[in-house]
Amino acid sequence: MERRIDNKKDNLEENFKKIKFVLWVILFANLGVALIKILVGYMINSVSLSTDGVHSMSDSLSNVVGLVGITIASKPVDKEHPYGHKKSEIIASMFIGCMLLFLGSKTLFNGFYRFINPKDVSITLISVISLILTICINIFVTVYERKKGEEYNSFILISDSIHTKSDIFISVGVLVSLVGIKLGLPQSIDSIISIVISLFILRASYEIFKESIGVLLDKAIIEExxxxxxxNSFSEVKDIHKIRSRGSENEVYIDMHIMINPNTTTEQSHQLSHNIEREMKNKINPNCQVIIHVEPYYKK
Structure with a gap:
């Protein structure tokens, strides 16, 4: 039993190290994308491109928040925190949602301001090339982060990939506005695209809040x-009730009441509980922690 606990602890620590590595990779990628957008947006006087750059910078800040959250979440169980510190990852996601909410609101205000007070936008080949480059980087970041988030059952990586995914659509929108102006559309198209960008940011904020709050409020995570x-695959189980589940993908808690033959020995009941937990890990989630309350079953 002690060896199994040690192995689980080692696997968790290794998992946290992998998540941190992914966050560092994404951090540097986002910083590069943000600097390109902000510099080029300043050079060509494009509010939508500059706004997109600020949004990309928020991606970098969210990675920093994620690193802090994962560092706290990786702390071992102690007397005051018998369930560990893993909800720190969820709290970090809430911070990301707050950052997006603030930036989305600010971007919406700036878009309306520039619509009322328009400025000329100059289009250059370098601005178009830089946008195409950042779109390619964002596609890599989103796919890579989402894949690793699912592989490591990391809430912070999956949440952050939602944040980063919006960059792809936003950058495409900015590219369309620049090309549109070049083709003769009014300068106001840049402000309109900026407003649309803000709606993408606010939507990403909503998605992260929705998922994070669900975990903090112990929303059911596994379908009953x-x-x-x-x-039902265990013939010993005669009846089932009071099934509950909560947690996140990297730590699922399931508890239930099962009814079995009253003549079953304590040792047999204990072994049955272990078999059920093992099957739950195999078929539902390898990070399941299962608590089973055993009751005697009498035919009516």
């Missing part, structure tokens, strides 16, 4: 039907 399906 899936749990019943696993339990």
């Amino acid at each position: 039907e899936k749990i019943i399906e696993v339990l």
